[in-house]
Amino acid sequence: MKRYRDREKSLTQGNSSGKAKIWEQHEEEEEKDAGMDELLAVLGYKVKSSDMAEVANKLEQLEMAMGTTMEDGITHLSTDTVHKNPSDLSGWVQSMLSELNNTTNFDENGLVESNKQNRTTIISDDDLRAIPGGAVFNKLNEPDLLSSESGSSNKRLRSSPIIDSARPVVLVDSQETGVRLVHTLMACAEAVQQENFNLADALVRHIGILAVSQSGAMRKVATYFAEALARRIYKIYPQDNSIESSYTDVLQMHFYETCPYLKFAHFTANQAILEAFTNCNKVHVVDFSLKQGMQWPALIQALALRPGGPPSFRLTGIGPPQPNNTDALQQVGWKLAQLAETIGVEFEFRGFVTNSLADLDCSILDIRETEAVAVNSVFELHRLLSRPRMIENVLNIIKQMNPKIVTIVEQEANHNAVVFLDRFNEALHYYSTMFDSLESSLTQPVNNQDLVMSEVYLGRQICNVVACEGADRVERHETLSQWRVRMNSSGFDPVHLGSNAFKQASMLLALFAGGDGYRVEENDGCLMLGWHTRPLIATSAWQLTAARGEL
Amino acid sequence: MGTNFFINDNQDVLIEILKRLDGRSLGVAACVCKLWCGIARNDSLWEHLCFRHVSQPQEGVRTVVLALGGYRRLYMVCVRPVLNRLRKWRPIGMESDSEIVRRVYWTRHEVELSLSLFCVDYYERVLLGGGGGGGGGGGGGRHGGDGARTTSLMFLCKAVNV
Numbered sequence: 276m277k278r279y280r281d282r283e284k285s286l287t288q289g290n291s292s293g294k295a296k297i298w299e300q301h302e303e304e305e306e307k308d309a310g311m312d313e314l315l316a317v318l319g320y321k322v323k324s325s326d327m328a329e330v331a332n333k334l335e336q337l338e339m340a341m342g343t344t345m346e347d348g349i350t351h352l353s354t355d356t357v358h359k360n361p362s363d364l365s366g367w368v369q370s371m372l373s374e375l376n377n378t379t380n381f382d383e384n385g386l387v388e389s390n391k392q393n394r395t396t397i398i399s400d401d402d403l404r405a406i407p408g409g410a411v412f413n414k415l416n417e418p419d420l421l422s423s424e425s426g427s428s429n430k431r432l433r434s435s436p437i438i439d440s441a442r443p444v445v446l447v448d449s450q451e452t453g454v455r456l457v458h459t460l461m462a463c464a465e466a467v468q469q470e471n472f473n474l475a476d477a478l479v480r481h482i483g484i485l486a487v488s489q490s491g492a493m494r495k496v497a498t499y500f501a502e503a504l505a506r507r508i509y510k511i512y513p514q515d516n517s518i519e520s521s522y523t524d525v526l527q528m529h530f531y532e533t534c535p536y537l538k539f540a541h542f543t544a545n546q547a548i549l550e551a552f553t554n555c556n557k558v559h560v561v562d563f564s565l566k567q568g569m570q571w572p573a574l575i576q577a578l579a580l581r582p583g584g585p586p587s588f589r590l591t592g593i594g595p596p597q598p599n600n601t602d603a604l605q606q607v608g609w610k611l612a613q614l615a616e617t618i619g620v621e622f623e624f625r626g627f628v629t630n631s632l633a634d635l636d637c638s639i640l641d642i643r644e645t646e647a648v649a650v651n652s653v654f655e656l657h658r659l660l661s662r663p664r665m666i667e668n669v670l671n672i673i674k675q676m677n678p679k680i681v682t683i684v685e686q687e688a689n690h691n692a693v694v695f696l697d698r699f700n701e702a703l704h705y706y707s708t709m710f711d712s713l714e715s716s717l718t719q720p721v722n723n724q725d726l727v728m729s730e731v732y733l734g735r736q737i738c739n740v741v742a743c744e745g746a747d748r749v750e751r752h753e754t755l756s757q758w759r760v761r762m763n764s765s766g767f768d769p770v771h772l773g774s775n776a777f778k779q780a781s782m783l784l785a786l787f788a789g790g791d792g793y794r795v796e797e798n799d800g801c802l803m804l805g806w807h808t809r810p811l812i813a814t815s816a817w818q819l820t821a822a823r824g825e826l
Numbered sequence: 827m828g829t830n831f832f833i834n835d836n837q838d839v840l841i842e843i844l845k846r847l848d849g850r851s852l853g854v855a856a857c858v859c860k861l862w863c864g865i866a867r868n869d870s871l872w873e874h875l876c877f878r879h880v881s882q883p884q885e886g887v888r889t890v891v892l893a894l895g896g897y898r899r900l901y902m903v904c905v906r907p908v909l910n911r912l913r914k915w916r917p918i919g920m921e922s923d924s925e926i927v928r929r930v931y932w933t934r935h936e937v938e939l940s941l942s943l944f945c946v947d948y949y950e951r952v953l954l955g956g957g958g959g960g961g962g963g964g965g966g967g968r969h970g971g972d973g974a975r976t977t978s979l980m981f982l983c984k985a986v987n988v
Binding site: 542545567568569572573575576577579580582584607610611613614617618619775778779782783785786 | 884886887889890893894907908911935936938939941942943944945946948949950952953
């Protein structure tokens with residue numbers, strides 16, 4: 276509409292800010308500036324990352340306002356408007372808002388008046404009258420801005436259900452909304468980082484609204500992250516880890532069935548162990564993460580069929596205490612024993628229940644002289660990083676066992692950064708990719724319950740990474756390079772996973788429909804499984820430094 | 827020749843013929859009549875099907891496979907899907923599609939992988955089913971009823987169970 280463009284020209288210079296995917300993009304040269312939001316810079320808008328939150332809010336308000344007036348025939352705004360002065364979107368938005376206020380009689384818009392008076396009574400929303408100080412939306416007055424914005428956005432958000440009941444908020448383009456969703460998530464995390472909990476609270480609610488407009492993986496990821504953020508903001512931490520352990524086992528089973536990550540982990544680790552055990556007649560595997568024992572049938576079978584016949588196989592499984600004192604480990608052991616007996620492999624099992632791996636003592640494990648030992652840890656070692664010295668202690672215990680090989684499978688991501696915001700962003704990217712890969716598996720006749728449970732499994736990890744701190748935060752994933760440094764400095768040398776493991780892993784992935792997206796990569800002797808270009812889990816094998824030529 | 831030749835009277839000939847069929851045909855043959863069904867379900871036929879083009883079947887494989895549920899189940903659950911999927915995946919100069927099932931060139935890796943997956947399948951049945959849903963249901967059990975519980979290999983199955 277012409278009058279909007281006229282308005283623009285008369286705008287005063289505001290902050291350099293702008294975030295509007297709604298409008299047609301004005302072609303400008305890209306500018307990568309450390310202080311600017313990169314994504315928007317690509318589109319030609321200069322936004323300071325620090326201003327993101329404010330601008331996001333302003334634009335939400337505008338969109339809300341527009342959403343309500345959508346049917347009054349201003350839809351063309353979303354497509355026809357050419358933004359002449361993208362560096363001053365803020366001021367332009369102001370003008371839009373005041374314009375809309377004049378054109379509609381909708382009381383809501385009174386909220387976002389820039390120069391108008393404070394509190395407007397909203398129909399049937401008593402909460403708003405309780406807001407002290409009103410919501411003066413005055414962008415010239417910086418110190419007030421944040422509090423007033425949060426006030427206004429609170430108002431706005433509280434009133435949005437009213438809008439919703441009358442008309443759903445029409446979000447112009449779900450792809451744009453998707454980007455906005457991501458930005459709001461990051462803005463919220465930043466607010467939490469800065470301990471601006473009012474703003475964070477407002478943003479988190481808004482995420483909830485935005486997330487609904489999405490579909491598929493994006494929606495689920497956003498929902499989980501929003502929940503985790505909310506927990507962090509309101510300080511409602513998930514409690515009581517003991518009950519969770521059996522539940523986690525169930526969830527992990529579903530995760531095992533839905534996607535190839537765990538299978539990849541098991542198969543590659545087994546291959547390394549198998550190769551380490553050639554020519555050994557007595558073998559002993561210590562499994563730090565027994566769970567349901569899904570890794571071991573394949574190894575037992577491979578041992579049974581190896582040339583020269585099977586060795587005698589001992590398995591020590593370690594697991595957390597169960598809530599009702601059921602001996603889950605023994606049950607798993609018994610089933611594995613059944614399998615081993617069926618196939619004809621001599622088998623012995625021992626289970627150890629412990630809350631923490633650091634409580635283990637090498638002598639308890641009864642390592643016998645003549646046997647070859649392998650230590651296996653799938654997604655367990657990162658938990659030890661939650662307390663100081665724990666990982667070193669456990670690595671020492673491992674060394675005392677004198678293993679032939681140590682296989683470690685870990686998530687390939689750094690979710691253990693000191694700064695919350697870094698962790699959050701890393702986790703957001705990582706889990707988005709994970710959920711994407713889960714979505715693609717829908718092309719097969721996958722049990723829907725499995726999918727949901729797998730998502731819950733991942734959701735709990737998200738919650739832990741984002742909402743918890745200190746000793747509670749156990750999902751302290753670190754990248755392969757970080758683990759390499761740690762293992763090297765603790766006295767371990769890498770063992771290269773051979774081509775057999777690679778071939779087997781590649782074949783396994785080719786079997787999965789949607790297998791096109793999965794990628795196996797070899798990284799200096801370690802194998803990584805990823806989704807498209809992003810590696811997600813990494814398997815590595817280690818031996819003691821002095822152990823070459825021994826046994 | 828005055829006498830008529832009834833195949834059903836010459837089961838050894840029948841077996842020789844069935845030995846040369848592919849899996850699907852074998853399944854179809856099992857639907858012809860009770861006699862054929864009994865013969866077609868004979869595990870040694872399926873063993874032959876699984877491994878006839880493998881250069882040297884390893885010793886001890888039979889013990890393991892029979893213990894885990896038999897060759898017919900191995901074929902239904904693992905071998906056929908593995909080969910079908912990998913056939914599409916491997917860019918080998920293969921003959922036309924109609925030849926696919928007949929010319930089954932196994933590599934050692936495919937054999938190993940299939941056996942491992944088969945073992946996992948068995949374990950899941952033991953673990954989750956408490957020993958139920960056994961070989962009698964064959965491949966069919968996996969598609970419905972209690973067989974649906976062993977889902978870790980669900981990604982492999984899609985086809986109609988004959």
